[in-house]
Amino acid sequence: MPLDTLAILGAGTMGANIALDLAAHGRTVRLCDPRPEQLETARALIRANAEALRAHGLLEASADDVLARVRFTSKRDEAIAGAELILEAVPERLDLKRALYAELEAAVSPDVILASNTSTFMPTALAEGLRHPERLLVAHYWNPAHLLPLVELVPHAGTRADVLARVETLLRACGKQPVVLRKEVPGFIGNRLAFALQREAMDLVAKGVATPEEIDAVVRGCFGRRVPVTGIFGTADLGGLDVYAAICDSIFPGLCADRSAPEVLTRLVEQGRLGVKTGAGWRDYAPQEAEALRAALGEALIRSAKQDREARA
């Protein structure tokens, strides 16, 4: 049975663009947030992003047509009535998510699928206390959800196979490239890999080996160019696994093994250097520099989305 009517709870960074993506692919979406002003921000974001997609030939429908498929509401009951799938994109707090599921279970039938966009929590932890845990799984979109194709699908041991299959079918129909994890692990795959790199990069800064700018120059100039083409394991296969084994033996003992956020990062946070949103992070940003960085990323992601579309055609 296809999933056509979907409720998204949380209209923040993720919820709004997930709603755009689903509506752009013909689904009926209810987007719910307790803060009416956030719903208006989401509406404006969906319009702007839909117009940008259309301008680049990535969307045939008009922004008005897309918005016509999204009902914006601060009333949860209105959002979930008749929904076949409820995707939760509320803040990353386990207590909040669990309390929400408990309330949802009391309001919807056991057939309704519950999906979480959590970045880190394992589905077993999310499903604890549910009467029907078999209908829950993680569907982890990446930001910006309308441009990045990956969705990590993470079932727990008790998630029903047909629940997973229906969500995977929906995502493929929306042009996504879902990857199903065979076992649940905190942070799933993408964030584990990305943060392994973050940890080592921060350690190199803390040790005074290089500045953040110099480290970014290294990444851009070497494996940053190869990885999109050959991935992690294709890169290793091209390099030679005997060579890779020797490198592992040589450098693994000295790699960073910190088990919490390092001081070099927490110090920046304490200083209010939170990144572009406060005008400074690992470096300072004039407003136009922050904008240029965002625009460069947006253009690159649009280019990749066009390549994906051409490859599918």
Ligand SMILES: NC(=O)c1ccc[n+]([C@@H]2O[C@H](COP(=O)([O-])OP(=O)(O)OC[C@H]3O[C@@H](n4cnc5c(N)ncnc54)[C@H](O)[C@@H]3O)[C@@H](O)[C@H]2O)c1
């Ligand atoms: N931001 C990212 O890059 C990113 C990427 C992937 C996954 N995620 C995950 O997605 C989830 C949402 O993240 P975000 O960045 O969109 O957060 P956000 O803070 O931008 O948005 C969360 C929204 O949820 C609303 N909300 C709070 N309680 C609610 C409730 N009971 N019902 C409905 N709405 C409620 C808030 O008003 C807010 O607008 C988190 O679990 C996060 O870890 C975030």
